[in-house]
Amino acid sequence: MPKINITDVILRDAHQSLLATRMRTEDMLPICPKLDAIGYWSLECWGGATFDACVRFLKEDPWERLRKLREALPNTRLQMLLRGQNLLGYRHYSDDVVRAFVRRAADNGMDVFRIFDALNDLRNLKTAIEATKAAGKHAQGTICYTVSPVHTVDGFVKMGRELAAMGCDSIAIKDMAGLLTPFVTAELVKALKDSVDLPLHLHSHATSGLADMCHLKAIENGCDTVDTAISSMAGGTSHPPTESLVAALRGTEYDTGLDLEAIQEVGMYFYQIRKKYHQFESEFTGVDTRVQVNQVPGGMISNLANQLKEQNALDRMSAVLEEIPRVRQDLGYPPLVTPTSQIVGTQAVFNVLTEKRYQTITNEVKLYLQGRYGAAPAAVNPTLQQQAIGNEDLIECRPADLLKPELERLTHEIGPLALSEDDVLTYAMFPEIGRTFLDQRAAGALAPEPLEPPPSNEPAKA
Amino acid sequence: MPKINITDVILRDAHQSLLATRMRTEDMLPICPKLDAIGYWSLECWGGATFDACVRFLKEDPWERLRKLREALPNTRLQMLLRGQNLLGYRHYSDDVVRAFVRRAADNGMDVFRIFDALNDLRNLKTAIEATKAAGKHAQGTICYTVSPVHTVDGFVKMGRELAAMGCDSIAIKDMAGLLTPFVTAELVKALKDSVDLPLHLHSHATSGLADMCHLKAIENGCDTVDTAISSMAGGTSHPPTESLVAALRGTEYDTGLDLEAIQEVGMYFYQIRKKYHQFESEFTGVDTRVQVNQVPGGMISNLANQLKEQNALDRMSAVLEEIPRVRQDLGYPPLVTPTSQIVGTQAVFNVLTEKRYQTITNEVKLYLQGRYGAAPAAVNPTLQQQAIGNEDLIECRPADLLKPELERLTHEIGPLALSEDDVLTYAMFPEIGRTFLDQRAAGALAPEPLEPPPSNEPAKA
Ligand SMILES: [Co+2]
Ligand SMILES: [Co+2]
Numbered sequence: 066m067p068k069i070n071i072t073d074v075i076l077r078d079a080h081q082s083l084l085a086t087r088m089r090t091e092d093m094l095p096i097c098p099k100l101d102a103i104g105y106w107s108l109e110c111w112g113g114a115t116f117d118a119c120v121r122f123l124k125e126d127p128w129e130r131l132r133k134l135r136e137a138l139p140n141t142r143l144q145m146l147l148r149g150q151n152l153l154g155y156r157h158y159s160d161d162v163v164r165a166f167v168r169r170a171a172d173n174g175m176d177v178f179r180i181f182d183a184l185n186d187l188r189n190l191k192t193a194i195e196a197t198k199a200a201g202k203h204a205q206g207t208i209c210y211t212v213s214p215v216h217t218v219d220g221f222v223k224m225g226r227e228l229a230a231m232g233c234d235s236i237a238i239k240d241m242a243g244l245l246t247p248f249v250t251a252e253l254v255k256a257l258k259d260s261v262d263l264p265l266h267l268h269s270h271a272t273s274g275l276a277d278m279c280h281l282k283a284i285e286n287g288c289d290t291v292d293t294a295i296s297s298m299a300g301g302t303s304h305p306p307t308e309s310l311v312a313a314l315r316g317t318e319y320d321t322g323l324d325l326e327a328i329q330e331v332g333m334y335f336y337q338i339r340k341k342y343h344q345f346e347s348e349f350t351g352v353d354t355r356v357q358v359n360q361v362p363g364g365m366i367s368n369l370a371n372q373l374k375e376q377n378a379l380d381r382m383s384a385v386l387e388e389i390p391r392v393r394q395d396l397g398y399p400p401l402v403t404p405t406s407q408i409v410g411t412q413a414v415f416n417v418l419t420e421k422r423y424q425t426i427t428n429e430v431k432l433y434l435q436g437r438y439g440a441a442p443a444a445v446n447p448t449l450q451q452q453a454i455g456n457e458d459l460i461e462c463r464p465a466d467l468l469k470p471e472l473e474r475l476t477h478e479i480g481p482l483a484l485s486e487d488d489v490l491t492y493a494m495f496p497e498i499g500r501t502f503l504d505q506r507a508a509g510a511l512a513p514e515p516l517e518p519p520p521s522n523e524p525a526k527a
Numbered sequence: 528m529p530k531i532n533i534t535d536v537i538l539r540d541a542h543q544s545l546l547a548t549r550m551r552t553e554d555m556l557p558i559c560p561k562l563d564a565i566g567y568w569s570l571e572c573w574g575g576a577t578f579d580a581c582v583r584f585l586k587e588d589p590w591e592r593l594r595k596l597r598e599a600l601p602n603t604r605l606q607m608l609l610r611g612q613n614l615l616g617y618r619h620y621s622d623d624v625v626r627a628f629v630r631r632a633a634d635n636g637m638d639v640f641r642i643f644d645a646l647n648d649l650r651n652l653k654t655a656i657e658a659t660k661a662a663g664k665h666a667q668g669t670i671c672y673t674v675s676p677v678h679t680v681d682g683f684v685k686m687g688r689e690l691a692a693m694g695c696d697s698i699a700i701k702d703m704a705g706l707l708t709p710f711v712t713a714e715l716v717k718a719l720k721d722s723v724d725l726p727l728h729l730h731s732h733a734t735s736g737l738a739d740m741c742h743l744k745a746i747e748n749g750c751d752t753v754d755t756a757i758s759s760m761a762g763g764t765s766h767p768p769t770e771s772l773v774a775a776l777r778g779t780e781y782d783t784g785l786d787l788e789a790i791q792e793v794g795m796y797f798y799q800i801r802k803k804y805h806q807f808e809s810e811f812t813g814v815d816t817r818v819q820v821n822q823v824p825g826g827m828i829s830n831l832a833n834q835l836k837e838q839n840a841l842d843r844m845s846a847v848l849e850e851i852p853r854v855r856q857d858l859g860y861p862p863l864v865t866p867t868s869q870i871v872g873t874q875a876v877f878n879v880l881t882e883k884r885y886q887t888i889t890n891e892v893k894l895y896l897q898g899r900y901g902a903a904p905a906a907v908n909p910t911l912q913q914q915a916i917g918n919e920d921l922i923e924c925r926p927a928d929l930l931k932p933e934l935e936r937l938t939h940e941i942g943p944l945a946l947s948e949d950d951v952l953t954y955a956m957f958p959e960i961g962r963t964f965l966d967q968r969a970a971g972a973l974a975p976e977p978l979e980p981p982p983s984n985e986p987a988k989a
Contacts, residue, residue, distance in 0.1 A: 246775050273774060313740050351768075
């Protein structure tokens with residue numbers, strides 16, 4: 066019996082991190098029999114940005130992908146990443162949409178729902194967890210790990226206990242930025258295992274090159290399952306390689322029980338597949354430890370660089386990097402993950418490029434300070450809050466409590482273009498691109514974005 | 528005070544592993560002031576294959592490189608890798624050449640001599656260690672790590688004690704193939720530290736993606752210094768990234784005391800430099816765990832592939848990979864490192880491609896079985912030995928005991944082309960290319976191999 070379980074993220078987070086979420090279903094299905102035979106605890110294969118990428122770029126029905134993967138992986142748990150009340154879209158949905166979405170995902174074959182909220186506001190996880198349990202599926206409550214003066218091991222443990230009380234079947238630590246260090250991981254994992262009687266999962270990105278060391282310390286301190294990616298799509302902003310962890314633990318009390326050679330064979334497959342998507346590779350795929358110095362996730366830095374370039378202000382980058390911690394403090398130290406990373410980053414750019422800090426306040430910051438995303442981890446700057454929202458009401462309830470049921474309206478709006486409830490939910494996630502997708506499908510005009518041919522190996526003429 | 532020391536291999540093993548040892552002195556010197564300020568325990572910057580590459584490809588005087596690095600790095604120990612009685616060449620040298628070479632390296636600025644023998648035959652380290660001590664420098668005795676039925680932790684500890692008795696100032700574990708696993712490392716390091724009262728260094732290649740986890744367990748078990756490479760030349764067949772380890776240990780009892788931001792700045796420099804040598808990059812730079820299954824080092828597999836391709840027999844690769852452990856057993860389980868990896872690999876190819884095993888016995892295998900490389904770790908196959916050497920004598924003494932002094936002969940042979948003892952030693956290492964180098968220098972005709980311009984980013988025409 067394996068002592069340590071593995072979730073392989075090759076079908077979701079690996080290509081989301083390395084190839085702009087572009088891997089197509091046609092490149093997943095041929096290897097599924099081999100993946101299915103390995104004996105993973107689960108395969109993460111849906112959710113996150115994959116739904117968006119399917120509809121926007123690949124012109125694939127994401128629900129159809131799920132059904133095909135379910136059929137091709139009969140012996141392995143399928144796992145998805147769900148942004149709590151945001152589902153897979155970019156706003157808060159009403160509870161009836163959340164319930165319908167989770168039910169349909171379960172009906173189409175999803176087993177494990179990893180549910181998180183960018184602010185760690187558990188009220189934003191409530192409906193999704195309840196819906197997962199109602200569907201008889203595995204609800205995994207997620208702690209977004211971050212570093213700030215108000216984030217402590219005790220605070221994360223309290224959150225773990227609350228997730229257990231909400232009925233979660235397991236707890237995940239989500240280190241999206243690669244901020245964890247091995248000895249902090251040891252402390253955090255030990256404290257959680259001592260206080261919460263649930264299986265613990267660790268999801269740590271390899272960005273800063275520390276994640277496999279974090280895995281090792283997590284495992285020594287009682288972590289049950291870790292997330293890895295098959296080696297040909299591991300490392301960099303993805304995850305540590307599956308094969309290395311399997312080899313590291315072989316013959317020890319933590320043996321995963323997985324067949325290293327079988328995984329190596331799958332690795333060769335994805336090594337070839339990766340080449341097909343070379344146009345989405347970033348120039349830099351190595352280790353980047355800057356997040357360990359300035360706490361700004363790698364992906365956020367490249368977004369900021371693009372924003373500044375458009376304004377012809379790339380030279381203000383270091384000023385922006387210094388402003389980010391101040392804005393984050395004003396906003397009560399949110400973890401930096403979608404959508405808070407964009408909210409904080411864009412406001413920091415405004416604060417640097419205009420003459421006076423908060424001379425311009427973005428609409429998102431206003432909504433945030435009003436409480437529309439949920440409760441901030443710590444008190445926000447009261448002067449800024451007053452300036453931003455003026456006489457408007459503060460929201461202290463669960464944001465979704467203010468939303469009326471909307472499934473019926475959405476069904477009506479999309480009309481006969483939707484051939485199923487799944488289609489309505491696709492439209493709900495992405496009103497514009499979802500409608501375009503359904504339109505094109507009806508017209509028989511779905512066409513995925515083209516892929517560039519492999520690059521030339523010839524040197525440029527000097 | 529730092530608790531854990533770091534040797535950065537950026538100037539030697541990193542580019543030897545990733546860029547076919549091609550980094551030029553002109554690309555090292557500009558960053559030396561920053562490297563020198565970081566506070567490394569040492570910078571590995573000479574020896575290994577760099578001497579060969581300087582003379583053969585770069586048309587640089589390797590001694591001149593050493594002097595320039597010494598001048599540019601006044602505050603940091605310089606470290607080299609020395610192949611025991613083989614020095615930096617490919618045969619056993621007489622003791623007078625070994626002594627002269629070590630003395631001249633010391634005089635030109637070398638501080639730390641890491642000395643190893645492919646068979647772990649300590650008699651092959653004796654003269655080099657003595658010469659290092661005679662020059663007042665740091666002698667680091669090296670244990671080549673390998674896996675076999677006759678290699679045990681106890682055996683390695685015994686070797687550590689013997690190295691201490693020979694006067695070594697520190698002990699290094701050299702895991703050239705990436706065979707170490709974290710929990711084996713823990714056991715080995717603990718046993719060595721318990722038995723040998725010397726500083727312990729760990730050199731583990733990142734090939735199989737386990738080296739940083741090995742570092743962590745080594746450090747927890749008393750290892751004093753680990754070898755890393757600046758991140759932009761880390762990973763793959765090189766070493767784990769320096770920055771990640773510094774970040775991992777910051778604020779713990781093992782803190783390196785190094786400034787992470789200063790190292791990041793150096794990393795940006797080498798990120799750019801690496802591009803200049805793109806033609807030497809291998810297609811595959813990721814993690815390769817195959818060595819953990821078949822114990823055949825990654826570099827050896829690519830050499831075998833080339834050998835088989837020339838014979839139009841690439842389809843026999845798996846037969847060769849199965850034959851290698853058998854040949855290795857026949858030869859008494861040598862660690863696979865230069866030159867034993869070539870000796871074992873070539874014989875395995877012959878055994879597979881001819882009709883009968885050992886129908887052809889290579890000259891190197893014959894010399895090996897005669898004892899000319901030193902003592903094998905375990906008994907060799909006696910039938911094979913008899914077949915190979917016939918009536919010739921077995922050598923049981925230290926191989927160099929059979930060699931007469933040869934420095935005078937070499938000096939005479941190269942004549943006025945040598946302007947210094949250093950030149951004589953260059954000729955001694957590489958009689959042909961060394962002479963060519965000195966010839967071309969005299970003629971003012973030294974020209975480094977050309978570098979290709981950066982590759983085109985344009986896609987090939989489909
Ligand atoms: Co992730
Ligand atoms: Co090495």
